[in-house]
Amino acid sequence: MADLTTQTRDYLEAVRNPVTADSIVDHPVAPIIDRRPNHRGPLVALTTAVAVGLVGLVAVLLQPTDPEIARSQIVNEVIGGSQENSYYAVGFDTDGILCAETGASFELSRQSQGVCGDTDQPADPAYQEVGAVAYQGESFVALAGWVPTTAASVTAVYNGDVRRTLELTPIPGHDLYAFGAIDDAQARFIEIEIRGETGEIIQRYFPSIGPSD
Amino acid sequence: MLSRSDIGHQEFSLFVTEVEPRLSRALTGTYGLEVGEEATRDALAYAWENWDRVSQMENPVGFLFRVGQSRSRRYRRSRVAFPEVRSDELPHIEPALPKALEELSERQRAALLLIHVEGLTERDAAMAMGISRVTVRRHAERALSKLRDFLEVGDG
Numbered sequence: 001m002a003d004l005t006t007q008t009r010d011y012l013e014a015v016r017n018p019v020t021a022d023s024i025v026d027h028p029v030a031p032i033i034d035r036r037p038n039h040r041g042p043l044v045a046l047t048t049a050v051a052v053g054l055v056g057l058v059a060v061l062l063q064p065t066d067p068e069i070a071r072s073q074i075v076n077e078v079i080g081g082s083q084e085n086s087y088y089a090v091g092f093d094t095d096g097i098l099c100a101e102t103g104a105s106f107e108l109s110r111q112s113q114g115v116c117g118d119t120d121q122p123a124d125p126a127y128q129e130v131g132a133v134a135y136q137g138e139s140f141v142a143l144a145g146w147v148p149t150t151a152a153s154v155t156a157v158y159n160g161d162v163r164r165t166l167e168l169t170p171i172p173g174h175d176l177y178a179f180g181a182i183d184d185a186q187a188r189f190i191e192i193e194i195r196g197e198t199g200e201i202i203q204r205y206f207p208s209i210g211p212s213d
Numbered sequence: 214m215l216s217r218s219d220i221g222h223q224e225f226s227l228f229v230t231e232v233e234p235r236l237s238r239a240l241t242g243t244y245g246l247e248v249g250e251e252a253t254r255d256a257l258a259y260a261w262e263n264w265d266r267v268s269q270m271e272n273p274v275g276f277l278f279r280v281g282q283s284r285s286r287r288y289r290r291s292r293v294a295f296p297e298v299r300s301d302e303l304p305h306i307e308p309a310l311p312k313a314l315e316e317l318s319e320r321q322r323a324a325l326l327l328i329h330v331e332g333l334t335e336r337d338a339a340m341a342m343g344i345s346r347v348t349v350r351r352h353a354e355r356a357l358s359k360l361r362d363f364l365e366v367g368d369g
Binding site: 005006007009012013014015016017020022024025129160188189208209 | 242
């Protein structure tokens with residue numbers, strides 16, 4: 001038997017469906033859509049819609065009246081962030097782990113998205129070197145995260161060409177900066193450029209991306 | 214005389230020839246055949262749309278893995294299934310390998326494939342997956358260990 005790495009490569013090579021350049025270039029790129037097959041009939045779909053509506057109504061009625069509580073799913077002790085209509089926050093969870101969180105409006109707060117320090121070692125104070133998370137709204141993107149203080153500047157790059165310099169806030173007691181931003185743009189792909197003293201890129205980071213609907 | 218778009222098309226075709234097998238294996242091995250193919254197609258479409266930028270990249274496989282990962286989010290399955298091996302076609306492959314791959318977590322498969330199968334550095338794999346270097350190494354080690362245990366082999 002060949003070693004496991006070779007076996008895995010050969011197996012995947014044998015079963016995968018190759019994609020050719022012509023099939024990409026000759027066909028316009030379709031917008032991102034839900035491609036899962038939908039076998040539901042109209043009656044089932046209508047019933048589902050009514051049920052979802054009722055559940056949504058109950059959820060709205062049961063929501064706490066304090067938006068600060070409703071919004072924060074992960075971050076318990078906020079270090080920095082914004083609590084505007086859409087929001088982002090960086091801080092510590094109830095176990096003292098550094099986390100970043102973004103979400104949509106108050107009504108959609110249950111869809112908030114977060115990332116924390118090394119989740120394999122939740123009790124370990126050695127955080128990830130960089131952590132960031134983004135939330136895609138209908139017409140905006142919210143971004144939150146942290147970087148080491150060796151970073152001189154951090155830039156968010158949306159859709160490959162829209163650039164925003166992010167404000168950095170020191171995190172007390174840690175060699176880390178917190179950052180965040182809300183941008184009035186629909187971003188499908190987000191990258192963070194971390195630059196050093198002389199402006200050179202010392203790291204590129206791709207935040208995990210939360211719900212877009 | 215070739216136009217600029219013709220030259221771009223030719224360069225892109227060469228790029229796909231070189232990059233697609235690695236990207237496709239990594240995405241297919243992480244997300245399964247159907248989603249892996251869609252993710253590969255989406256990632257390469259992004260590369261073509263942003264060819265001026267992507268063509269200059271040092272690590273396009275890692276970057277495009279991240280694109281495919283991000284774009285496939287909506288149609289991923291909670292559990293993947295890999296087709297069985299036909300021993301007459303692939304006699305050197307353990308018949309239980311597909312089942313063993315299914316037993317790994319998504320992140321374990323991604324780390325294993327990016328580092329051990331496609332040869333990315335831990336740093337590039339970590340960037341591609343959006344996690345720390347320490348975590349990606351741990352996922353890769355656990356993946357190999359679980360594969361060995363499942364297949365009852367001593368050497369990976």
